[in-house]
Amino acid sequence: MMAGALDGIRVVDFSRVFAGPAATQLLGDLGAEIIKIEEPGTGDSARVFGATEAALQRFGGVSASYLALNRNKRSITLDLHIEEARAVALRLAAQADVVVHNFRPGVMQRWGLSYDAVRALNPRCVYCEFSAYGQTGAMARVGANDVALQAHSGLISITGEEGGEGVRSGTSVVDLQGALAMDSGILAALFHRERTGEGQYIETSLLRASAHLMGNFYTEYWLDGTIREPMGTANHLNVPNQAFPASDGRVIIIASGDKMWRRCAHALDAAQLDRPEFAKLLDRRRRRAEVVEALSAVTSSMTCAELLQRLSAVEVTIAKVHSVGEAADHPQLAAINGVVDFRFDGHAIRSVAAPFDMSATPPRMYREPPMLGAHTDEVLRQFGYDCEQIAALRRVGAIGPTATASERTPSA
């Protein structure tokens, strides 16, 4: 097996739900050892997010979100409300290369697990804290989630039908931008540590991630006061650059440059489209509605396949508007090694691979998502706890029972 870029790096992961687990899954794909700390009984609340009762029965008691974000991790349960569990957590953190958490500001301090507490024992530690609105300022202790920051950041205000009220981006774009922001910060800090021996504290938040997503809109507003609003599938940069109707679906057509627009017009219907008043980019931008109407009249009589064939042939950018199923099963994703297959609780599971590939240290799958607390005893032994100490921790409720897939009653 090829080496991973993060082989030998240990991550103690207190994060729950979405952004943190997505971040640590990527570190695991890169070869890091991920120890996922969960609350006994319930565990990471994403284990049951959005899953119906029937689906939870079927798939080993976990949701699709959990399966999508938790490969390459081991799970240990710790009830951090109990002093003995906090002592275990501190011992783990003292021997970690990376600590990640997304508890609200102040919580890890109260539990004696702040960066200062960990650094005192482990000065090489990279400690990454992820919050809603950051660690300082008037909103530091306000709770939020992805959609709250889609609202707060203005993203909702520019997403939706023209003239409409604004909707959310259908996926958790702020969480996932936050996940890769955490990873970038952690990896930069590991690089710095490798060169200097110095650990450090990384801080990011849904607010920072959302502002990064909105950066060019903010800069534009700060320049001249421009406030953008929803434009359907279009944007303010170029025309045409949006969805058009076909007889059997929709396609995005992007023909922003003047030469590309001319090729587009001739490939579809020169008489209707190659008009002098549409010839220049700034004219098409001014006459957006007319251009869209004329182009739609032409495209709506053709199939998606015909439009794809005609416009690809003249190097005009075109893409089909896919459903989730069409997108997931499109062969190009598998062709670039973009899917990962594994088994979980007897079921075949497919998920999306790391967001990049590497020639020398490729991201890889080596461990299915863990059942809640499946590795509690194994991890405790690894950190020097003996059987009696483990039994004592279990008696006071500091750790939960050890449940593994093989011990479950088969559900079907």
Next chain:
Amino acid sequence: MMAGALDGIRVVDFSRVFAGPAATQLLGDLGAEIIKIEEPGTGDSARVFGATEAALQRFGGVSASYLALNRNKRSITLDLHIEEARAVALRLAAQADVVVHNFRPGVMQRWGLSYDAVRALNPRCVYCEFSAYGQTGAMARVGANDVALQAHSGLISITGEEGGEGVRSGTSVVDLQGALAMDSGILAALFHRERTGEGQYIETSLLRASAHLMGNFYTEYWLDGTIREPMGTANHLNVPNQAFPASDGRVIIIASGDKMWRRCAHALDAAQLDRPEFAKLLDRRRRRAEVVEALSAVTSSMTCAELLQRLSAVEVTIAKVHSVGEAADHPQLAAINGVVDFRFDGHAIRSVAAPFDMSATPPRMYREPPMLGAHTDEVLRQFGYDCEQIAALRRVGAIGPTATASERTPSA
């Protein structure tokens, strides 16, 4: 000045437009030296994206997008269609720690600037290639942009009004996810190189970035065939978890757990909301329309401020739906050190900071975005070209003229 995590790292950046420049800006924020290669005459096409003629006159001839994504870089013009320019590019790449480009697959090969060509001279190089649909598979040579991949990935199909056709996310979420994917890959490769001396090739794409954004929807579909559709500001995970009308705007209210819902109901109108049929999460999910209608009837008679005050007091998650201007100017972003101010061509410019902060090696601003080719001669001298060689390159059109802000005719 504090050290940067990437001090001493040199990035030769052939990327244009959005994802690549966003990626290399962050590397620059971390202290890397970024040499931006641009085409003489036009340069990075994002320099003029979406800017009106008036704005281009006012702001040193560049767009907000360019200003938002190109700090901490120097610009050199090279016409890579000319052999002498390609020789310069290869000399730069041979002395780079990182090379980044987003030309279509095959272009850098034709120019003698492929990974293999660079590695032969510079085996420690981390070479990052960013494309539309990846380097292999039937679609490898198909062009695309952010909105094309929002369509291809299914993101448009789950974004929009309930029952509607699907719209784009208002910002370039695929580009920006791709930017942080590039950064994560590059930083992981630099870490690996620091430990082993080995360089490598990193490959990512709009397709990989979009699939990462859609991962949990794909896993869900692969599990049981579920195909999600647009839900306005709501999602399928919890109820209530969406926008509600106030008398003077809209707020997001998230009260997903049963206890939080009860606190929400009592803080607003217990008689209308604390009903037994709404008490349980799965019931609220089944009766989504009724819950939304009942809650909307209550919220629409209150102001945003009143709702924020009442629900924050009982720790129910609430956020205001901001316009771009309200979001940009909200004091919390500045409070967490989330904005960066600089001057460009005599104008005060504000932009968004790196998407994370670091205690020992904080991201920082040290250079305003470059005028096109402003550092051509300076960079060439740094790489050993003398005045005569530079003049010869200019005579054959391999490099453009040196233009600096101070040499421009003031526009006002």
